[in-house]
Structures are given as C-alpha cells and as structure tokens.
Amino acid sequence: RSADARAVAAWLGDELRQAGYAPTTLAIPEVDDQVDVVAVYGPRDDLAPTIVVTAHYDHLGEVDGTLYPGADDNASGVAVALGVARDLAARRDVAGRVVFVFTGAEELGLYGARAYAEAPAYPLGQTRVVINLDMVGRRFFEGTADQDATLGAVGLPGDATLLELGEAAAAAAGVALVAVSAELLTLVGEDWRSDDWVFRDRGVPAVHLSTGLNPDYHQPTDTPDRVSRAQLERVARFLRGWVSRLAAR
Numbered sequence: 001r002s003a004d005a006r007a008v009a010a011w012l013g014d015e016l017r018q019a020g021y022a023p024t025t026l027a028i029p030e031v032d033d034q035v036d037v038v039a040v041y042g043p044r045d046d047l048a049p050t051i052v053v054t055a056h057y058d059h060l061g062e063v064d065g066t067l068y069p070g071a072d073d074n075a076s077g078v079a080v081a082l083g084v085a086r087d088l089a090a091r092r093d094v095a096g097r098v099v100f101v102f103t104g105a106e107e108l109g110l111y112g113a114r115a116y117a118e119a120p121a122y123p124l125g126q127t128r129v130v131i132n133l134d135m136v137g138r139r140f141f142e143g144t145a146d147q148d149a150t151l152g153a154v155g156l157p158g159d160a161t162l163l164e165l166g167e168a169a170a171a172a173a174g175v176a177l178v179a180v181s182a183e184l185l186t187l188v189g190e191d192w193r194s195d196d197w198v199f200r201d202r203g204v205p206a207v208h209l210s211t212g213l214n215p216d217y218h219q220p221t222d223t224p225d226r227v228s229r230a231q232l233e234r235v236a237r238f239l240r241g242w243v244s245r246l247a248a249r
C-alpha cells in the first residue's frame with residue numbers, strides 16, 4: 001500500500017538524519033506513490049570516485065488480506081545498508097564517497113533503480129561500483145545448497161580489483177563468497193532479477209549480494225524470525241571492509 005511505502009521512506013529519512021546525513025528523496029516517475037531515499041557519505045566535489053550501495057525497501061505488501069512481510073526480501077538488505085551508513089558516519093575513517101540509495105518499486109519492475117540511474121546524485125560514469133543488497137539474511141540457498149555464512153556475489157568476477165578486495169574483505173568478516181558472472185545469469189534467463197541490472201545495463205560495474213532463494217521467497221512466511229542476525233552482522237562487516245578497501249585504492 002502506498003501509505004506503507006511512504007511510512008517506510010519517512011522512517012528511513014529519520015534514521016539517516018539521526019546518523020548525521022542530509023537525506024533527499026527522488027521521485028519515481030512510473031510509480032507516483034513511492035520514492036527513493038538517497039544519502040551521501042563523504043566529499044561533495046563532483047570528481048571524487050563514487051561507490052553506490054543500493055537496497056530496495058519495498059515488498060509485496062498486503063495481497064488479498066494476507067501480509068507479505070518481506071523480512072529477507074528486503075528488510076535484510078536495508079538493515080545492512082543502514083548499519084554500514086551509520087558506522088561510516090560515526091567513524092568517518094573512509095576517504096571516498098559512498099552514496100546510499102534505498103530504492104522503492106523494485107518488486108514492480110526495478111523502477112526505483114531506473115529513476116536513480118536517470119537522475120544520479122553524481123555522474124554514473126564516475127561510479128566505481130554499484131553494490132546491491134537484495135536478500136542477504138538467510139542461509140545460502142536454503143532449499144538446495146543450504147550453506148551457512150555464505151554470500152552470492154553476482155557480477156563480481158567481471159572486475160579483478162573488485163574481486164581481489166571483495167575476497168579479502170569477506171575473509172576478514174568470516175564470509176564465504178560465491179562469485180558468479182553476470183553473463184551466466186543472462187545465459188540461464190535469470191537476469192533482471194534485481195536493481196543491479198539497471199546499472200550493469202548502462203555499463204556501470206555492479207554486484208548483487210544475496211544469500212539466494214529460499215522456500216519463503218515471496219511467501220507470507222518471509223518473517224523476521226527466519227532471518228539470521230549473525231548473518232546480517234557478517235554481511236555488514238564484509239560490506240564495511242570492502243567499501244574501506246575500495247576507497248583506499
């Protein structure tokens with residue numbers, strides 16, 4: 001429901017302001033009752049290299065009287081992005097710029113990401129990487145591989161420096177990375193599944209971090225009790241370490 005989406009966007013804005021940011025909202029032309037919430041860490045000059053972190057905050061809402069909570073999809077990604085944003089602002093020990101984009105209308109067709117790509121806070125051409133967090137709080141592919149402390153990283157093999165620094169950050173955080181090429185997903189018809197494709201399609205390096213599908217995907221049973229706090233903390237430590245390493249290059 002649009003009232004719920006507006007309430008979440010307002011909550012995100014409040015949390016970011018409390019962390020010391022000056023968040024802005026960006027309209028989504030195709031979906032007039034949802035917005036993106038954008039917060040910038042670091043220098044404001046146009047030439048600084050930019051890391052963009054995205055996490056969609058929308059989900060399915062209420063369908064025929066049944067609530068779809070979307071705890072893993074994608075409160076998990078929002079929690080990790082917000083946690084890292086708070087930590088960066090508190091410690092201010094990273095020299096580069098990190099733009100946090102909490103996207104709306106992902107489930108309707110990646111519209112929040114498209115809106116940001118059309119009107120980015122800083123030129124997409126200066127974006128080092130877009131790191132998209134979408135479903136990061138469960139065991140890795142619970143219905144099949146079912147591995148703990150593991151994270152998929154779609155698009156990571158496409159860039160040697162991203163891969164090297166990502167693997168170092170993952171090892172330090174106790175996360176096993178499963179790096180999958182974006183081309184592989186295209187071949188099996190699984191592209192355009194999340195916001196990162198909007199940026200990859202425009203030639204911007206983009207990585208989708210995810211623990212993958214689980215039996216509660218897009219079900220009313222995607223509830224907070226099934227999301228692992230330990231996994232969220234690991235992913236946040238990994239992202240924090242990766243961003244620090246990238247900004248230092």
Ligand SMILES: [Zn+2]
Pocket residue numbers: 056073074106134135194
């Ligand atoms: Zn999602």
